[in-house]
Amino acid sequence: MVAKQLEPRLKVIAIDGPSASGKGTVAARVANVLNRDYLDSGALYRLTALYARQQHINWQDESGVAVLAKNLPVIFHNECILLDSKDVTAEIRAEDIGMGASAVAALPAVRDALLQRQRNFLTSKGLVADGRDMATVVFPQAELKIFLTASATVRAQRRALQFGIANNGIEYQQILTDIEKRDQTDRTRLVAPLKPACDAKILDTSLLTIEESVEKVLDWYRKI
Numbered sequence: 001m002v003a004k005q006l007e008p009r010l011k012v013i014a015i016d017g018p019s020a021s022g023k024g025t026v027a028a029r030v031a032n033v034l035n036r037d038y039l040d041s042g043a044l045y046r047l048t049a050l051y052a053r054q055q056h057i058n059w060q061d062e063s064g065v066a067v068l069a070k071n072l073p074v075i076f077h078n079e080c081i082l083l084d085s086k087d088v089t090a091e092i093r094a095e096d097i098g099m100g101a102s103a104v105a106a107l108p109a110v111r112d113a114l115l116q117r118q119r120n121f122l123t124s125k126g127l128v129a130d131g132r133d134m135a136t137v138v139f140p141q142a143e144l145k146i147f148l149t150a151s152a153t154v155r156a157q158r159r160a161l162q163f164g165i166a167n168n169g170i171e172y173q174q175i176l177t178d179i180e181k182r183d184q185t186d187r188t189r190l191v192a193p194l195k196p197a198c199d200a201k202i203l204d205t206s207l208l209t210i211e212e213s214v215e216k217v218l219d220w221y222r223k224i
């Protein structure tokens with residue numbers, strides 16, 4: 001019998017998890033420490049949702065949105081994101097665009113359209129990639145897979161803090177509701193649902209500082 005060849009590991013640290021769990025913050029810092037590139041895959045879904053809105057394409061129109069996703073006129077320049085030559089770095093972070101991203105991300109043709117673009121971020125320098133399906137679909141051969149999470153209330157409190165909103169009012173309640181709604185959409189969709197890869201390490205950051213979360217990921221990395 002011929003032994004099955006193991007696929008080579010990729011120089012990728014994949015960090016998946018729900019909204020506001022701290023994926024982006026931790027992934028960017030780990031990339032910085034290891035001198036690797038960083039892929040914020042959620043930004044591509046957010047850009048797709050924004051571009052569709054600008055072009056008056058409905059977020060449910062699968063083929064229409066997929067064509068836009070395939071041809072996104074986007075430039076990542078340092079910390080800035082340009083769409084059609086316009087700086088949309090702040091605009092894509094709005095919660096309604098997050099909801100739109102979650103909606104277009106449930107469409108298989110849109111995910112297909114963005115797949116190769118995400119893989120193209122990997123160069124010999126190595127990559128730290130964050131999203132929902134980095135470990136399960138985009139880079140199943142990643143050398144390290146992390147599922148970063150935190151309770152919904154902690155995540156809502158973090159978002160509120162980020163937006164300068166108090167922790168007890170109506171606006172906070174809306175953030176919590178939006179986070180739970182987005183969790184539900186991302187976890188229950190048929191294609192590439194949010195879930196830990198079977199070989200992922202789970203990191204609950206509810207009680208951790210950013211520094212402790214980063215250190216834990218680096219610690220796992222050193223032990224590969």
Ligand SMILES: Nc1ncnc2c1ncn2[C@@H]1O[C@H](COP(=O)(O)OP(=O)(O)O)[C@@H](O)[C@H]1O
Pocket residue numbers: 017018019020021022023024025026158159162205208209210211213
């Ligand atoms: N332990 C922690 N780990 C990561 N981020 C944290 C932590 N504690 C607080 N934060 C904050 O949570 C907020 C959400 O983080 P972000 O990286 O945007 O999450 P995500 O990319 O998962 O949506 C940021 O303001 C970040 O500074």
Ligand SMILES: Nc1ccn([C@H]2C[C@H](O)[C@@H](COP(=O)(O)OP(=O)(O)O)O2)c(=O)n1
Pocket residue numbers: 018019020021024041042043045046098101102105106130131132133134182186
């Ligand atoms: N790899 C990815 C990244 C994001 N998405 C979808 C699902 C998410 O709700 C939206 C927005 O993702 P993003 O990571 O920017 O959102 P958060 O910063 O975690 O709130 O995009 C996805 O389906 N797959």
